[in-house]
Amino acid sequence: MGESKSDTAGIRTYVLLIEDDPHLGPLMAKVLRASFEVELIADGREGYERAVSGEHDVMVVDRRLPSLDGLSIVRRLRQARVTTPILMLTALGTTSDKVDGLDAGANDYLVKPFEYDELTARLRALTRRFDPQGAALPVGEWTFYPDDGCLYSPHIGRILLTPRECALLRLLAESPERTFSREQILRAVFSPEDQPGTVDTYVHYLRRKTDKDIILTVRNRGYRLGQL
Structure with missing residues (x-):
């Protein structure tokens, strides 16, 4: 090196x-x-x-x-x-x-x-190294630092999120008992020109990058934070 x-x-x-x-x-x-x-x-x-x-x-x-x-x-x-x-x-x-x-x-x-x-x-x-004392949100056994765009797993360590992945997870983590429709997520996280399918795509990204149960699908209603 x-x-x-x-x-x-x-x-x-x-x-x-x-x-x-x-x-x-x-x-x-x-x-x-x-x-x-x-x-x-x-x-x-x-x-x-x-x-x-x-x-x-x-x-x-x-x-x-x-x-x-x-x-x-x-x-x-x-x-x-x-x-x-x-x-x-x-x-x-x-x-x-x-x-x-x-x-x-x-x-x-x-x-x-x-x-x-x-x-x-x-x-x-x-x-970029970040201050772990910054604001954190619990995601089951995991710890989410939205201001730093990363998630900590007790099993696999630090996982970096893209800005949109971070914004989506933050929305769900700040209201863990609430189910959000695709339209609500689209308005809160994405651009006006995006389609509802964009929400599904980014849910898929988060699940692939972290754990399939990090976000739960509520049939005919939308998505909510999972319980890892």
């Missing part, structure tokens, strides 16, 4: 970069080493073996890789209960491509070409 330190209170932040492009990979590693410790791996299967060790603070995973593609890497890591934040990097920028990446378990998605300042900023956001 590199020898530089991150610029956050002198604490090393370790980045696993899985990118097979012979020119882009080394260039990305060089730029990122100004702020992070970086390990660069160009093969998908080898990258997965390093990723599953859990020794890194954040990962950047290219979607198209030899021997094991990026989506498969992310899915296998989440199935193995590896909660390390993952930024998926790809030249595929359609909405369906982004949904595939997030649905696989990625925390963020960046499309090539990109600005290195944006890449660095997104990695900092994914690894």
